[in-house]
Amino acid sequence: MRRVAIIGTGQTKHTKSHNDLNQAELVHQATTRALVDAKISFRDVDAIILSNMELFEGRALPEMWVGEGAGGYLKPVMKIATGGTSGTSACIAGCHQCASGLFDIVLVVGWEKHSEGATQTGMALTDPLWDRNIASGAVGNFALSISQYMAERGVTPEQAAKVAVKARRNAAKNPYAHLQMPDITVDQVLSSRMLANPVHLLDMCPQSDGACALVYAAEDRAESLCARPAWVRATVTRHDQPYIGDLDRRLLTMRTLRDAAREAYQQVGITDPLRQIDVAEIYEPVSYAELAWYEALGLCAEGAAARLIDDGSTEMDGVLPVNPSGGVLSTNPVGASGVIRVAEAAMQVMDRAGAHQVENVRTALATGYGVYAWSDVIILSIDK
Amino acid sequence: MPMINGETNNRDSFVSARMNLTFNYAAGEAASRFLIALRDEKKIFGTRCPSCSRLLVPARSFCPRCFVETTEWIEVGPVGTLVAFAFDQSLQSHARASQEYADPNKRLCLGLIRFEGADTSLVHRIGEVNPDTLRVGVLVAPVFIETRSGNILDIAYFKPVEADNANSI
């Protein structure tokens, strides 16, 4: 396999509503910033992968219009769509296309403009034979899984709230993050509106407008273009059965994430992820998920996740900072969210994360989550 | 009649579901400025690409070929040349299903209009035309609606004009 590295990233400001930019312009802004960061021209780009949850904006083949924003004119453009994992799937697809030997430089761009869709429009177009009769939205589905997780693990709302606090405080140092709350407290999370027991408003991710782009370069080009590229060391995907009731305790066990992480660690030679990984950008749509996924990612023993948040292990100055960017809990333009995870992980490896940079990052983990417990795991490293 | 398991049961063979959803798309600053000029001044603008020098109509914030931001705003038209057109030919089109064009005598015609100085064409509706006689190359001019809202349909359609009258529009 030809080695591939990320050599540049770019994001728009993520916000509740981008009135100033249409979808193509939003993508144009993120793309331009990524190209500047990578110190290349759009003419250098050999292929483009796009990611977007098109029904959130009611579009059919949105790449037709928005592809121009990524500099797609007469270029190979492909749109990857796998639900919530679209962004990480697009990053994996871009990496594979670059490693294939056919393209030297591949651009990946994800975007979403939730402000353009009716509330829950994407969710509305669920399976009419089954899911459409059971309207509880993403929050209700998460709450159900969480009720099982709490019952089995004894995790408290306070511990979940600490995850929400960590995310928003970290986001305050990330200029592109949507929810920046430097002074947020556990009490504030616990006293925010109850959406579905035990999930409070501040336990959940927001809906954002935003775009994120990153640039891959194949081995030789990466080394000549970038002094400290983020090499892709593992890309693993696991999908699962289609209905929420198919597997009990999905959020708890998350067998897809468990299996994908195990395989990715094996590829890279990681045996003690908590110490061998220097920073993680994980796709946590709800505070409780981050705790459950510490276990699935093998960062702690089964049932010991709460201790990691209690003792600050995953804080910015902890042994493994998780989501220095603020994560999905702070920024969630869905089609871009997975790309943001990979881009932020790359920024950490490249030492370009600015105020939310973790010191001495050699290895970074990024994950994608979507649908009913689908997972992508990507590992980046300073080492080729 | 669809068959399931050997039984004819039209009712059970499929489930119909309708979606009624409204979306609100940001026009972006360049398109907003273009549409506001239509609304407030009945003027049509293009933007010029500083790299390839093409004048893009309708106005765009960036050139899709050169990937650079456009800089110069230039008014075009209002009279342009019809370079291609299409009538709803076969009752197949989406527009035929819409209320406005449900009347078979009222056929939606769409056309590409090239303004002098522009390097691209504007696609818009063409009105007050006869399918049997309309020809490519005729001059067309915009017909604005009274209550304009900042929408591409603030121009109801373009209609053919005589070359002699074109200058006076």
Added chain:
Amino acid sequence: MTEQLRISHTMNMEWRYGTSWYFAKFIRALRDKRRILGLRCPVCRRVYLPPRPVCGNCYAEMREWVEVKDTGTVRAATVVHVPIIDPVTGQPRPAPYGMALIQLDGADTTLNYYLAENDPTKLRIGMRVRAVWREQRTGTLSDIVYFKEVSS
């Protein structure tokens, strides 16, 4: 700053979703006989609700129908407090309402469905529930109003 415009479009379209042999049979049993049918995997023997042609775990075709009871055990429960737009009616569903993952007796999967109870302090994992049916059934899951606790 220029005035920033938004352009609105309304999507009003209809789709016809086929039911194939398996969903058609499920629909008829539900509507005409108030029976809930699942499919059993010949390899792992799990009984699936909703029915589908292939067990994804074993990649095996399923053809054996199994009747599942309208009673079951709550495996997860919540009370939803946000009035989510019901995709069937297009109207907000009055909140709060109870939801549960219910393992129907005879099924190996759980059913994500509404509960009669909407007081979070009265919901327990492991509680026994029974379906409350509508008189006029149409052959969708909505033929069940909700599940209600039964004393064991």
Added chain:
Amino acid sequence: MKAPPISILGVGRTDYEPKPGTTIPELVYRAVQAALTDAGLTMRNIGARVTASVDLWDGLTASNVMITEVVGAVMQPESRVAGDGLLAACHGAMSILSGTYQTVLIVAHCKSTMGDRWGITNWTFDPIYQQPLGLDDYYAAALQVSALRSSAPLFACPPADGAAAIILSSIPAPITIRGMGWALDEHYLGDRDLTDSPALRQAARRAYNLAGIIDPKHDFTFVELSDHFDYQRALWASILGLDGFPNLNLSGGLARGVPSFVAGLDCLIEIVLRLREKTGIGLAHGCWGPAGQGQVVMVVGQ
């Protein structure tokens, strides 16, 4: 290609016709089974899947969710291209070339009769300048016909429902992929030269370069083009350097009724089946979007 060639181990498809009573998983399952049988493989031999479908046509958000089980993707890798199935085949081939997977299943599905066939395509056009006018793929084609100064009536291929699958692998087999290319044209119809297709020219240039095609009329044995509208066959053929080429669309083309997004993959299946009968080089073509805004070309040989 420099890398080891990608071979096509098997192909399979459903019949294509309106199937109002059939679910998408059922259609996809049939196509996948046919491809596995054709290749003499089981699902255990498949390392990854690339599916192709588009949400709005399926009337479903993230519509590949419902086919996870029938494509064998439970606890397995799957990616999904929102576009034509031939594009998914290109991506599948690249994921093999990358060294990540050995054998990849490609599946495309569409039920073109499920919804408002043309109304859906109105939602492809940018919502600011073009969508409000009532444009759809039918009008875009009609404008292209007008730009071509053609007097022939516009004929759209009949809608159909179905699925198609192929299996790609680095395991050697007689029929291999020799080249591929795809490209996107500009979006605003008024920006484009509708009498030409620079995107198809670009896609073909890449595929021809990789495959070493110098004289298309001489080099190709069979060619299958996606003619979603009757006029497109001659236009695409001319751009591909195949004016008057005899073995063009021997299948009858899309006029026989092939589902959208399955079309390009079906062209590839047609080529593979013919190359099994007669050795040579074939070209499969797919296009999607207004007036063929997206174009994909694959060259395969026996």
